[in-house]
Amino acid sequence: MTPQHMDDGLSAEAASARVRLVQGLADAGALTDPAWRSAFVHVPRDAFVPYFYDHAGSLISRDDPETAAEWFTAVHENRALVTHRTNGAATSSTSQPSVMAVMLEALAAEDGMTVLEIGTGTGYNAALLAHRLGDVHVVTIDLTTDITAAARDRLAATGRSPLVVTGDGAAGYPERAPYDRIIATCRLRTIPPALTEQLTDSGLIVTPLGNALARIHRTGLATAEGRFLPDGAFFMPLRHPGEASLPSRPQLPTKPGRPSTLPATALADNSFRFLASIVEPDLTWQYDLGDDQQISGARVWSTDGSIAHLHTDTSVSETGPRPLWRNLEDAHTFYQEAGEPSPDRYGVTIEGQMQRVWFNDPDGPSWTLHP
Numbered sequence: 001m002t003p004q005h006m007d008d009g010l011s012a013e014a015a016s017a018r019v020r021l022v023q024g025l026a027d028a029g030a031l032t033d034p035a036w037r038s039a040f041v042h043v044p045r046d047a048f049v050p051y052f053y054d055h056a057g058s059l060i061s062r063d064d065p066e067t068a069a070e071w072f073t074a075v076h077e078n079r080a081l082v083t084h085r086t087n088g089a090a091t092s093s094t095s096q097p098s099v100m101a102v103m104l105e106a107l108a109a110e111d112g113m114t115v116l117e118i119g120t121g122t123g124y125n126a127a128l129l130a131h132r133l134g135d136v137h138v139v140t141i142d143l144t145t146d147i148t149a150a151a152r153d154r155l156a157a158t159g160r161s162p163l164v165v166t167g168d169g170a171a172g173y174p175e176r177a178p179y180d181r182i183i184a185t186c187r188l189r190t191i192p193p194a195l196t197e198q199l200t201d202s203g204l205i206v207t208p209l210g211n212a213l214a215r216i217h218r219t220g221l222a223t224a225e226g227r228f229l230p231d232g233a234f235f236m237p238l239r240h241p242g243e244a245s246l247p248s249r250p251q252l253p254t255k256p257g258r259p260s261t262l263p264a265t266a267l268a269d270n271s272f273r274f275l276a277s278i279v280e281p282d283l284t285w286q287y288d289l290g291d292d293q294q295i296s297g298a299r300v301w302s303t304d305g306s307i308a309h310l311h312t313d314t315s316v317s318e319t320g321p322r323p324l325w326r327n328l329e330d331a332h333t334f335y336q337e338a339g340e341p342s343p344d345r346y347g348v349t350i351e352g353q354m355q356r357v358w359f360n361d362p363d364g365p366s367w368t369l370h371p
Contacts, residue, residue: 013072014046014072017072018041018044018045018076019041021040021045022037022041024078025040025078028098030101031101032105035132036101036104036105036128036132038132039104039131040128042131043128043131043158045094045097046062046072047154047157047158048094048122048154049075049081049083049094049124050062050063051063051071051083052071052074052075052081052082053081053082053083053085057085060074078097080095080096081094083121083122084121084147090236091236091239092122092142092236093121094121094124099233100124100128102229102231103183103185103206103213104183106206106213107181108181108204109129109132109133109181111133112133112137113133113180113181114133114137114138114178114179114180115129115133115137115138115179115181115183116141116173116179116181116195116198117138117140117141117183117184118141118169118170118172118182118183118186118207119140119141119142119169119184119185119238120142120147120148120151121142121151121185122150122151122154123150123152123155125185126151126155126160126162126164127155127162129183130160130162131160135160135161135162138162138163139162139165139176139179140163140164141166141169141172141173142166142169143166144166148164148165152164163176168240168241169192169238170192170194170195170238171192171194172194172197173198174194174198177197177198178198178199178200178203179198179199179200180199180200180203180204181203181206182198182199182204182207183205183206184205184206184208184238185208185235186208186235186236186237186239187208187209187211187234187238188207188209188237189209189210189237189281189282189370189371190355190369190371191205191209191216191224191350191355193353196216196222196350200218201218202218203218204216204218205218205224208235209228209348209357210274210277210278210281211273211277212228212229212231212232212233212274212277212343213229213231213233213343214226214227214228214348215228215229216348216350222351222352223349223350223352224349225347225348225350226347226348227344227346227347227348228274228344228346228347230342230344232270232271232273232274237282249284249286249301249307250306250307250319250320252299252307252309253307253308253317253318254317254319255319256317257311257316257317258315258316258317259315259316260315260325261329261333262310262325262332264295264296264297264298264310267285267287268294268295269340271340271341271342272331274343274346275346276328276331276332278346278367279327279328279330280302280324280327280328281369282302283301283302283324284300284302285299285300286298286299286300288312297309297310300324300325301320301324302320302324304321305320306321306323307319307324308324308325310325341359345359345360346358346359347361347362348369349362354368355368355369356369357369
């Protein structure tokens with residue numbers, strides 16, 4: 001189906017709104033490749049996001065007369081939108097289009113290449129890939145049938161038919177391997193070995209690793225190396241079968257606090273938050289906001305029951321198996337002494353089962369990644 005046919009049935013208002021969004025992405029430097037610009041122009045995001053959930057958890061739908069106008073505006077803005085909830089927790093979303101554009105261009109995909117996408121979500125990103133490379137060159141996988149069935153229907157409605165698979169993204173899809181490119185639209189703690197194994201010898205993975213985007217080249221049978229892109233990127237984590245959506249918050253510490261060397265203002269610094277996501281991955285955060293809407297306090301916890309509470313008086317108390325806040329303070333000290341580096345100062349090396357993130361070069365300071 002041609003791009004022109006894909007636009008049939010869409011209102012002129014929607015088509016114009018999409019063009020304005022794409023022009024904004026291009027003007028901001030997020031979309032520079034003409035082939036990807038064509039994909040964003042001709043693949044209708046509104047067809048893949050018929051509804052989303054706002055910050056309060058309320059459903060905003062094109063089919064509800066009371067919310068249709070809000071829905072239309074949101075799907076044509078450069079915004080990430082929550083599209084799926086499990087037991088009240090956000091478990092799937094459509095990413096911010098500017099971040100999608102950066103990731104797709106970072107793939108350096110060429111005609112004839114095959115791509116595996118980890119995290120189908122709404123199907124929108126798979127449609128962009130299929131528009132650029134052709135349906136037969138794209139495989140996309142997500143965990144549950146309610147997500148993949150809806151995505152498959154939306155893809156078909158827009159004339160696209162990449163292979164949509166239900167399964168654990170960490171296992172990839174060996175039936176169609178090897179892939180020239182793999183893209184993950186969910187946050188990873190480590191690169192699952194199956195993904196590097198399913199790459200061609202010159203293959204490339206683009207993925208959120210912690211809170212930034214990594215571009216990782218396969219270099220050997222069980223080795224790979226790459227670097228991070230400059231900006232922070234916040235994605236939902238890769239989910240596995242039977243895994244709870246979010247860990248419940250442990251009981252808050254009751255012992256008196258101590259002075260914190262990590263200020264609340266650092267929690268809004270995306271470059272520091274990247275390093276924090278490597279040092280202490282998969283933390284859950286809650287914030288206190290002051291009258292100026294700036295972070296004034298926080299609670300942070302992990303699945304092992306460790307929890308820290310940064311009080312608004314700048315003291316911190318913590319409890320549990322690991323000293324979360326002390327580890328974050330140490331990371332912040334390094335971050336300050338290194339000159340507050342952005343994520344592109346870091347890289348990643350994979351050597352068999354050993355994976356580590358390093359600073360400046362592979363022989364520099366490093367942090368081991370754990371699944």
